[in-house]
Amino acid sequence: MNKHVDVLIVGAGASGIGVGIVLKQMGCGNFCVIDKGDIGETFRRWPKEMRFITPSFPSQGFGQTDLNAVAPKTSPAYTLDEEHPTGEEYAEYLEVLADHYQLPLRTKVEVKEIRKHNNQLFEVVTSKGKLCSKFIVWAAGEYQYPDFDVFPGAEHCIHSSQIHSWEEMKADDYLVIGGYESGIDALYQLNRLNKKTRLLAKTATWEIDSSDPSIVISPYTYGRMREALADDRIEMYENLTVSSVRKEGNSYYVETREGEQFTTCTPPVLATGYKGSTSMISQLFEFGEHGKPLVNEQDESTYCQGLFLCGPELRHGSHVFCYIYKFRQRYAVLAEAIGSRLNLNMDILELYQKENFYLDDLSGCGESCEC
Amino acid sequence: MNKHVDVLIVGAGASGIGVGIVLKQMGCGNFCVIDKGDIGETFRRWPKEMRFITPSFPSQGFGQTDLNAVAPKTSPAYTLDEEHPTGEEYAEYLEVLADHYQLPLRTKVEVKEIRKHNNQLFEVVTSKGKLCSKFIVWAAGEYQYPDFDVFPGAEHCIHSSQIHSWEEMKADDYLVIGGYESGIDALYQLNRLNKKTRLLAKTATWEIDSSDPSIVISPYTYGRMREALADDRIEMYENLTVSSVRKEGNSYYVETREGEQFTTCTPPVLATGYKGSTSMISQLFEFGEHGKPLVNEQDESTYCQGLFLCGPELRHGSHVFCYIYKFRQRYAVLAEAIGSRLNLNMDILELYQKENFYLDDLSGCGESCEC
Known part of the structure; x- marks a missing residue:
């Protein structure tokens, strides 16, 4: 693992892998995805019987993407032959992706602390030593931190x-x-x-x-x-x-x-919910009335420049991004923000737009069905 | 039922209702959807236990349309609270749509014969009398005509x-x-x-x-x-x-x-398949080597101008459109062809494009998954 990276992605779940793929496709040469466990660790810890509630279907050939895919032209339904994968199966899909796109990835590396001094690099203390990064993508998920503070007892x-x-x-x-x-x-x-x-x-x-x-x-x-x-x-x-x-x-x-x-x-x-992994680095975010971190239009912390959030904790006003098919549409938006500051090649964004993997205008979101 | 219509849509199934909605939204004032049975008749005749194999999910609020929806901003998953509707349930969704969009619709009208003389109007003989139409949209489906000619016996x-x-x-x-x-x-x-x-x-x-x-x-x-x-x-x-x-x-x-x-x-x-309803008006189509009708880029019969085909019998080269999420993307393409000849207002096409209900460039279709 390089001691200095341009982008550090924390978490090798749906979001970490998804953002990693875009950065790789943009030609980012010096980034790293780390996870304190294995690829798809949270999914692996699901109860054995638990399954995705969003159905997977390999319809991407006609422009309708598998709801659980994290990258264009991929489909867990195709990889797994399953409509409602178990957590273990979905982790397998993520592993196939990491391998196919040859992501620079280190597992069993835990983030202990993140510091940032005025407009400098991020200094990240991990269980495997220190490293520095220009940008951080926080993709550490939400579902592994049970919330025991909901009521006394x-x-x-x-x-x-x-x-x-x-x-x-x-x-x-x-x-x-x-x-x-x-x-x-x-x-x-x-x-x-x-x-x-x-x-x-x-x-x-x-x-x-x-x-x-x-x-x-x-x-x-x-x-x-x-x-x-x-x-x-x-x-x-x-x-x-x-x-x-x-x-x-x-x-x-x-x-x-x-x-x-x-x-x-x-x-x-x-079954009352989770704390969200941003609670671990709460000093780097402001939190809104909804209790979730505040981010700007590019999903960057409103408090700490260069720190981006992706995954199920993401909120924009009343829009909740708790499903993969929702939050995956922000990977490319976030990657674009980083890519433009690192002068990466952003031609790939065209594919993301075409395949419905890019949502920057939220004004039409969340509309209800007519019927 | 008017004796003279601009467009006659034959079939009040997924395609007939879907195309009817676009025409209505384009302001077409004189068209009619007819069906020899009721709305969604073929679905109603499914075996009681049979269910959709494509899953429904109400994800349209974030740009991912329910695979079984036939119009933007609608979702059978929302209407029915079902992921895999039965035929009876899906027919109910189609009925809700017909009602919501106030489609001009006549049920229990059977087409007996369609004639067309050089560049004139279509003359349609039905069980309820004759009528004339400038255009015909053949949306009579495929799945109600069991094919008993597959082998002797x-x-x-x-x-x-x-x-x-x-x-x-x-x-x-x-x-x-x-x-x-x-x-x-x-x-x-x-x-x-x-x-x-x-x-x-x-x-x-x-x-x-x-x-x-x-x-x-x-x-x-x-x-x-x-x-x-x-x-x-x-x-x-x-x-x-x-x-x-x-x-x-x-x-x-x-x-x-x-x-x-x-x-x-x-x-x-x-369980070897169906004849396809175009077999009833085979004199108005040329048939390709795949055994299916040949159509031009706007899904119009290559043999008979003004006659359009939509639904699961549609083929373009190697592309099979047998799923709703595939063939529904051609409703607006076909409606555009008719609309431009009738000088209709086609602003609605923007919505269809935005919501992934418009597929005119087939060059990128059917690509396989990377993984």
Whole structure:
């Protein structure tokens, strides 16, 4: 690993690999992608049974890109023959890409600290030594940092991301806190294993009428929920916000703001979200009212020049970029900003625009369906 | 129904509704969509258990259109909350569209004959009387005309499209002829009902390496096939071309060109394809070596000016348009050709281009994935 690089990409997940490919295609000669684990590490840690909720389909030959692809002319559906890949499978797709595009990549390198002194290079302390970089692309993801600060006693719960396989769940009934995608996935998985399950949801996502899949549950999840509901082992409680979990002896007491109490003998399953990896370098960002980092039109930190953010933590106003098909459209925008400052060859952007991998005008985004 | 129209669209399926919407948006004041049945009639006749193999997902808010949508800013996933709609459900989506866009539509009107005399109007004889039209858009589909001419004795078989529900199949074992999507769907459905099933395939589609889903089976089907194979009730024979089916008493003898013989006590399930509705007006088309109608760059019959073809029968050289996400990109191209001759307002084409609903340059199509 060079001690001095032009661009350091932190994270070898969907975003890190995706941005790495654009930079490589722009002829960037001195950059590096690092990850504290392996390529696609977070995906590898998904529960064994978990699958992509966005379907993959190899339709790129006619200009419709696989929703889960991170680079034009590639498709996980083609690589994997799977419509809803598991995390392990998707990591395999990312590995194939890293290899095909010969990305300069170092795994098992952990970032300990990032410093920047007035308009100088970034100084990055890693588990394998120090390095300097002109630009940093923060692509460290969101889904590996369970948030245990959501309410007092959350530490008594088991976070859905800590479950390696639902088969490990040996009790007969469970209580799930959270009604978004991972909450309903938990419900579905537990139901399949014949567990009785109660789910407490702040919002009845399954009743929302919106055409933005970042707000409502996906058709895949919806179908699975319907399937699970057909059995008789499920109770779903809506409009309940958990205020605390108390443990006494072998019992867990779950209190809600609305004054309801639930008791369970197994640690409640926490499906309430993640902290986001920017919490590790929060001194380099300003944070908006939505709790997410503030970035300019090129996804550069409003507080620290040269630091770019990509991946599911990205927000622009009311636009949430939590799906790959959303945030991948910003790789080329960000790469263009870096490329223009490094005088790279940006001809490749034409392909990105043509293949719907470039979204710089957000004014038309998030519009609802007419029908 | 006016006796004189500018454009007559024959068929109120995906294509008829899709083209109708563009014409309406162009301000075409005098056109009509007719169908011999109801809106989405062919979809309604699908076997009850059959589902779309292309997944629907409401991603249009970020420029990625639902693969099964027939108009920009619409999404069957949004309308139906389904990723893989049944035929009945999809027909419902088409009905919602017809209503929303207030299409001039007449159902239960069957076309008996179309005549055209040198550069004059088309004269169309229907079950509800005669009418005249400047242009005809033939959108009558492909999947309602089972082809029984594939080999001698095919009439002894039951065509997959004649099955209302797989639950009707009461015997214990079946033989399926055909290894494409509908053949493997038959295999999957019969296996679910615990039938023993043998499948005879000319081509082992499940072994082909191509990123064009018109050639290989879809990821959805692939997954179902894997699921079915895990049971032990299936035998798949590849590289066999059936040459005849003979019926003697209660037995069916299936012979192949390769000299193999199979015997079964139930009518073989025929999953070998359709005739295509252009066979009804074959005098108005030239046919290419691929057996499909020849059209110019605007999808107009090379033989009969003013007659346009859209839907799954469309071919351009080696490009097969058998999926909705493929052939829908030609609606606006065709509508542009008609619109320019009728002096319609074509501002709407900008939206179609922006939303990936307009494909006039086929040179980049069908490229394979890099990975």
